[in-house]
Amino acid sequence: MIFKLLLVDDEKPIRHKLINNTDWEKSGYQVYAAANGEAALALIKEKEINILVTDIQMPKLSGMNLIEEAKKIRPQLKIIIISGYAEFEYAQQSIRFGVNDYLLKPFRSQKLLEVVNTARDQILNKQNQASELALLQKEIADYIDHSQADPFYSWLNDEKFIEEQSLILNQLDLNAVLKRGSKDDILKIVNKIVVKVDQLALNKEKIVLFLNNLILESFKIIKEFDYPIEDLLVLIDKQHLKDIIYADFQKQKLAIFLKEFLLRLHDLLTFKPGEQKQQLIAEMKDYIAQNYQQGITLNQLAVKFNLSTGHLSNLFQEETGESFSDYLNMLRLAKAKELLKTTDNLVYQVADQLGFNDAYYFSSWFKKMVGTSPTTYRENINLF
Incomplete structure (x- = not known):
């Protein structure tokens, strides 16, 4: 896969260095360049850029304004800021705009390549994760079709992976806690999820998406133990889940469902012989x-x-x-x-x-x- 990389700096010598001091083509990138934010935004719209590397201080459209507008066009865009020392704190604050990384001038070309490769790997991981979840969804769909399972479970095939819920799951290390943690650890996980839902101010739709993918992630985990799909489905309290999906959202109901589901899943995964x-x-x-x-x-x-x-x-x-x-x-x-x-x-x-x-x-x-x-x-x- 060829990744589209956009390099933006109003200073021609620096822009030349960004473009030519690295063999971008050899590393799998198609490179575009722009001297200001307006030109960069036009390229982002036209070329479907994957990774943006931009200076902060530029004429016509500042780096921060460029980032804000670019995210509206391509929410999944990976962004790397290059900054002078005087702008260091400003660059740090840009994290809230969805910036993935920043480099302080001057920097080595090898360092830039490493940071861009990290952004690329994040894109690939996201794509692989989404593909894996799609395969899991298909497996569940096939099971429902052939086993005459409750049609309610077809809900698991209706939604797709989204950024907000992945942030929650990635921060929890759910896999390790379910396999090796205690029941107290599970309760801490539940509390963290409820707090995170509050912090991210997720709406009802995104909470449903999160639950969808939590269950799919759980299915991925039990597959490692050679448990069939039905072993996961029997862990789901359908009534509590329906209350969350179809009724007015209440944090208490979310906490109850998560507690029961994850504790049952923990019991299944930590079940030992003898x-x-x-x-x-x-x-x-x-x-x-x-x-x-x-x-x-x-x-x-x-x-x-x-x-x-x-x-x-x-x-x-x-x-x-x-x-x-x-x-x-x-x-x-x-x-x-x-x-x-x-x-x-x-x-x-x-x-x-x-x-x-x-x-x-x-x-x-x-x-x-x-x-x-x-x-x-x-x-x-x-x-x-």
Whole structure:
């Protein structure tokens, strides 16, 4: 890719040095030059400049005015200021105008090349990041299309990468905190995000964009661990997210969503084998024992423990040696036998206590499991 570089200085000797003391073409740049701000602005409009290097003090249109106008035309323009010592503090203040770097006169040509290359690398990183997010969006879109997932998730494919939200994510080092930080670190992240949203005065649209890309960045992280898309989607509290997207914005709701989502994601990424798996399985078994009468399903259990159904199913099989459905069947069967032995409840009452809505289905299920009907089992209890 050829990058378009604009060099601006009203002093001809300095401008000549900027243009000719560096082999710009060899480094991948197409160079343009201007002697004043007005000429520079015209080139920025016409040539779609990527990187601007400009002096501050110039006739007709000052460097600072040039920067302000140029940013309106090309918001993603990378800007480098060259300045005399007397203007040093002025150059520092220019950061608020979106200036990426500055050089103090005199400077070596090699130093200018290094600074321009840094700006170029920032452009490339931004493009790569945007491309990566686009690929992630496509993967999520394909998953939604083929898995009949909740169409609400198609919201993740509606927006694009923007500058403000990238500033937030880049400053947080979300990747490291999620993988190696503590839960207190996660809460600090949430607070930083809410504060940053305030500082940047993001409107509703940009907050939605930020959340969109936060989720995509999170998906990128879990892919490193070979988790499927559904493992990310089950972490999302859709109601809280809908409140943020569709209702009047409230910082409190943003904080609640971020806290729940990032803590769940942290739990997923820091999940370790061994004792933690055993503890999780023990908690699942306890939950099943307390709720099996409600007709609990694998999907309900997955939502409860913030796992995808596929991941939970594999984990349960690995740790217990039997599938979730087999385990649930054996638990219900043991309870059915106990009720038939120790109570005078009618068959339909036993079925109801076990979470079966249909007594005939319960009788058929019991006969398949035991080899005889519930009534015959109870009448011949000593034979079993």
